[in-house]
Amino acid sequence: MSRILVIAEHDGSTLNASIAKTVACAAQIENAEIDVLVLADAAGPIAAEAASLASVSRVLTIESESNAHPLAALLAPQIVAAAQNYTHVFGPSTTFGKDLMPRVAALLGVNQISDIMSVAGSHEFKRPIYAGNVVVTLSAPADVIVVATVRTASYKAVATGNSAPIESISVDADLPTHTRFVDAQAGSSDRPDLQTAAVVVAGGRALGSVENFDLIYTLADKLGAGVGASRAAVDAGYVANELQVGQTGKIIAPDLYIAIGISGAIQHLTGIKDAGTIVAINKDEEAPIFEVADIGLAGDLFTVVPELTEALG
Amino acid sequence: MDKILVGLKRVVDYNVRVRVKSDGSGVETDGVKMSINPFDEIALEEALRIKESGGASEIVVVSVGTSEAQQQLRTGLAMGADRAILITTDDAPDVLSCARALLEIVNREDPGLVIVGKQAIDDDNAQTGQMLAALWGRPQATCASKIELDGDKAIITREIDVGMERIEIDLPAVVTADLRLNEPRYVKLPDIMKAKKKPLDEIAFAELGVEAGPQIAHSSYEPPSERDKGVMVDDVQGLVTSLKDRGLL
Ligand SMILES: Cc1cc2nc3c(=O)[nH]c(=O)nc-3n(C[C@H](O)[C@H](O)[C@H](O)COP(=O)(O)OP(=O)(O)OC[C@H]3O[C@@H](n4cnc5c(N)ncnc54)[C@H](O)[C@@H]3O)c2cc1C
Ligand SMILES: Nc1ncnc2c1ncn2[C@@H]1O[C@H](COP(=O)(O)O)[C@@H](O)[C@H]1O
Numbered sequence: 001m002s003r004i005l006v007i008a009e010h011d012g013s014t015l016n017a018s019i020a021k022t023v024a025c026a027a028q029i030e031n032a033e034i035d036v037l038v039l040a041d042a043a044g045p046i047a048a049e050a051a052s053l054a055s056v057s058r059v060l061t062i063e064s065e066s067n068a069h070p071l072a073a074l075l076a077p078q079i080v081a082a083a084q085n086y087t088h089v090f091g092p093s094t095t096f097g098k099d100l101m102p103r104v105a106a107l108l109g110v111n112q113i114s115d116i117m118s119v120a121g122s123h124e125f126k127r128p129i130y131a132g133n134v135v136v137t138l139s140a141p142a143d144v145i146v147v148a149t150v151r152t153a154s155y156k157a158v159a160t161g162n163s164a165p166i167e168s169i170s171v172d173a174d175l176p177t178h179t180r181f182v183d184a185q186a187g188s189s190d191r192p193d194l195q196t197a198a199v200v201v202a203g204g205r206a207l208g209s210v211e212n213f214d215l216i217y218t219l220a221d222k223l224g225a226g227v228g229a230s231r232a233a234v235d236a237g238y239v240a241n242e243l244q245v246g247q248t249g250k251i252i253a254p255d256l257y258i259a260i261g262i263s264g265a266i267q268h269l270t271g272i273k274d275a276g277t278i279v280a281i282n283k284d285e286e287a288p289i290f291e292v293a294d295i296g297l298a299g300d301l302f303t304v305v306p307e308l309t310e311a312l313g
Numbered sequence: 314m315d316k317i318l319v320g321l322k323r324v325v326d327y328n329v330r331v332r333v334k335s336d337g338s339g340v341e342t343d344g345v346k347m348s349i350n351p352f353d354e355i356a357l358e359e360a361l362r363i364k365e366s367g368g369a370s371e372i373v374v375v376s377v378g379t380s381e382a383q384q385q386l387r388t389g390l391a392m393g394a395d396r397a398i399l400i401t402t403d404d405a406p407d408v409l410s411c412a413r414a415l416l417e418i419v420n421r422e423d424p425g426l427v428i429v430g431k432q433a434i435d436d437d438n439a440q441t442g443q444m445l446a447a448l449w450g451r452p453q454a455t456c457a458s459k460i461e462l463d464g465d466k467a468i469i470t471r472e473i474d475v476g477m478e479r480i481e482i483d484l485p486a487v488v489t490a491d492l493r494l495n496e497p498r499y500v501k502l503p504d505i506m507k508a509k510k511k512p513l514d515e516i517a518f519a520e521l522g523v524e525a526g527p528q529i530a531h532s533s534y535e536p537p538s539e540r541d542k543g544v545m546v547d548d549v550q551g552l553v554t555s556l557k558d559r560g561l562l
Contacts, residue, residue: 011475071480072443073452095474099455102408102440106447111409111526114438128537129436130331134340135537139530178486179452182468182479195474199561231492241458241472241493248432248492250474256561266330273537277559279552294543295555307549312562 002032002122004088007079007104008050009096010040012068015049017196018092018150020157025150026090027055027158028119035060036164037082039075041068043168051164059166069181070096076103081171083108086145087122093149093251094195105147113138113148127151131247132270152195153253153274187240189227191217194243197226200254200275202245205232206261206283206301213238215305216260222312228252230262246271261301264289281305314425314462314484316371317360320415320442321389322350323382324435333534340534349385352430354392356490358497359460360428361393368462369425371395375418377411379403383513390508391500397511402518409526412444417521419449424485426467431456431489442489452482456491 004026009016019036026034035058036050043061050059060082066074079100083089089104091097093115105112118126123140125148140146194200201223203216213233220227228245229238245252247267253274260281262268269292272278280293283300290296297304325331326346334341349357360372374389376382377400386397400414419427432439439455446453458477459470462484471478472491546552556562 072455073446076447095456095472098439099443099453102443103447103453105440106409106412106444109409109526111407111529112438112440112444113529114436114440124532130325130340131434131437132537133331134333135535136531137533137535139532141527141529144527176450176452178483179454180481182481184473184476184478186475235493240476242474242476247434247437256556267327273540277556277561278540278543279556290543290545292540292543294540295552296543296545297547297549297552298545299548304549308552311549311553 002029002088003086004029004032004034004090005083005086006034006036007089007091007097007100008036008038008046009070009092009094010038010046012041013045015046016092016094016096017157017193018094018152019050020053021152021155022090022092022150023053023055024155024158025116025119026088029088029122033057037062037079039067039078041065047166051166052160052162054158054160054162056162056164059164061166061168062171063168066175070100071179071181072100072103073179074175075100076107077173077175078171079104080107081173082169083145088146088148091149093151097149101147101149108145108147110144110147113140113146115151116148117151117154128270131266132273133266151251153251187242191220192224192226194226194228195250195252197254199223199225199256200228200252201225201258201260202228202230202262203233203238203260204230204262205236207233207238210238215301219305219309222309226254230268259289259293260305262289263287264292314369316373316422316424317363317369318419318422318424318427319353319357319360319372319374319389319394320427320429321353321357321374321376321385322430322433323347323376323378323385324350324433327351327434333536337533337535347381347384349388350430350433352432352490354497355492355494356428356430357389357392357394358495359490362495363460363462373398373422373424375400375415377402377406377414377518380515386513387508388500390511390513391504392498393504395511397513399513399515400518400521401515406518407526407528408438408440409444410523412441412448413523413526414518414521415441415445416448417523419445426484427487429487429489431491442487446487449487452486453489454480454482454486455489457488458491458493460488460494
């Protein structure tokens with residue numbers, strides 16, 4: 001039997017949507033018992049959310065003021081202590097999980113698997129490398145703990161409605177004082193979250209300015225969509241960094257992705273491979289984005305996008 | 314501080330579309346253009362800027378790889394690094410072993426700061442910096458878009474999923490470079506000549522006495538599943554109809 005510990009990502013009050021997907025991956029391992037570990041200042045509502053996820057056996061909480069912000073250097077030793085009786089420790093391959101899980105693995109003296117995209121057995125997994133150009137099958141040794149991150153775009157969230165027991169635990173771990181949280185600046189937006197939105201409208205370098213990016217926002221708002229961008233648009237300062245989609249930004253899987261003025265570099269495409277339908281609007285008929293688009297429209301975005309927004313009424 | 318150590322990995326250039334070998338045993342890298350991992354150029358650029366503003370006195374670049382990684386280290390020296398260390402090994406070590414080897418160099422060199430890339434674009438692991446920090450027992454600041462040094466501390470601005478975060482860390486520490494930390498400089502021809510005279514030491518991986526981590530076996534490589542070929546529509550009306558047909562509007 002596999003005993004899997006999933007590390008909960010949260011913002012201090014709600015569970016991150018990536019966790020229901022991480023649990024979905026864990027649940028693909030046969031004969032697995034899945035516990036979720038919530039490290040927080042006050043775990044209450046977060047633990048309750050985790051307990052509602054299907055396939056979860058137990059929710060464990062470690063509450064302390066030092067867990068108010070997710071600092072890997074402080075969380076890792078506690079996770080190592082809590083992971084002793086587990087065969088697997090999983091986290092989401094979000095910035096949180098990518099920051100944390102290698103530190104956990106190194107403290108446990110094992111290698112870590114990044115971005116599990118499918119489960120072939122309790123110790124056999126597939127993951128993408130080379131910006132998604134290659135898929136490799138990995139087998140982890142059976143005699144040591146498996147530490148991994150889960151590529152959340154490859155999984156659908158498990159259902160809710162469960163009521164797993166919640167237990168507060170304490171661990172014996174030395175917490176360093178060398179790392180301190182200062183502050184965080186969250187991009188304020190009423191739009192759906194890029195990583196969970198069913199529809200995403202994304203703009204690229206072709207938008208040309210902060211002002212022109214309003215075309216993207218207006219269309220997104222018509223569709224109730226989240227907004228994304230290419231690296232070029234972020235680097236040029238048209239939008240904030242958290243909107244970047246791709247190899248080094250966010251990997252997303254909306255039902256509908258509309259790429260506007262984006263050429264379709266491999267680094268961008270790897271972020272949208274799992275989208276249900278990809279629409280591309282680009283004035284260059286030869287743009288590589290058309291090779292992956294389900295629906296392509298060759299045209300100037302400055303006429304096409306306002307027309308489309310209009311047509312949606 | 315005295316010294317900044319920068320990790321440089323030799324990787325397939327980001328413009329190359331890699332292919333799986335026909336027998337599925339690996340990735341075709343013969344005759345393919347190799348470069349410094351783009352994030353490592355950013356890491357090195359940051360170290361150079363810190364040195365140029367008086368924040369450090371020596372920049373050491375280090376690579377774990379085959380002797381061919383000399384090329385990338387020479388490029389690093391041409392960018393402005395003072396010294397290079399190549400830890401030679403014929404087979405690519407696992408990340409934990411690589412981090413252990415880097416720790417050996419850290420122990421020998423005693424840097425005030427280690428900067429590596431946020432991820433290597435070949436394996437897309439995004440692990441080495443965090444593992445090194447853990448083994449070293451020092452702070453880590455991943456995905457840095459700004460480094461502000463302040464004596465024996467630093468404030469690091471990190472790119473996180475919801476925006477930006479700032480953390481304060483004591484030095485020494487490991488920082489991993491994100492895309493927007495800086496824009497790396499171009500190497501000039503005279504610098505390439507000068508770099509030939511800079512020291513590049515080679516140490517055999519085996520001589521470091523590093524214990525190999527528990528190995529994860531790579532059993533097969535395959536191309537990703539392709540998306541089906543789509544349709545082109547002529548105008549906005551066609552697009553709207555097509556979206557409606559798919560039940561997306
Ligand atoms: C290490 C590394 C990591 C990277 N990570 C990422 C990543 O995570 N995400 C990412 O997106 N990129 C990433 N990149 C960058 C990537 O290689 C491309 O440079 C980038 O995606 C290009 O963005 P773009 O398509 O907006 O710009 P461009 O490639 O310049 O494309 C602009 C497109 O707009 C079209 N266009 C111009 N004017 C109009 C108009 N009026 N109407 C319609 N179309 C028009 C053009 O035909 C063109 O196709 C990375 C690169 C490196 C080296
Ligand atoms: N073989 C290596 N030699 C030197 N530095 C490396 C090596 N492997 C990884 N690194 C550093 O660690 C960063 C993250 O790599 P990775 O964890 O493989 O994604 C890279 O950007 C490099 O700076």
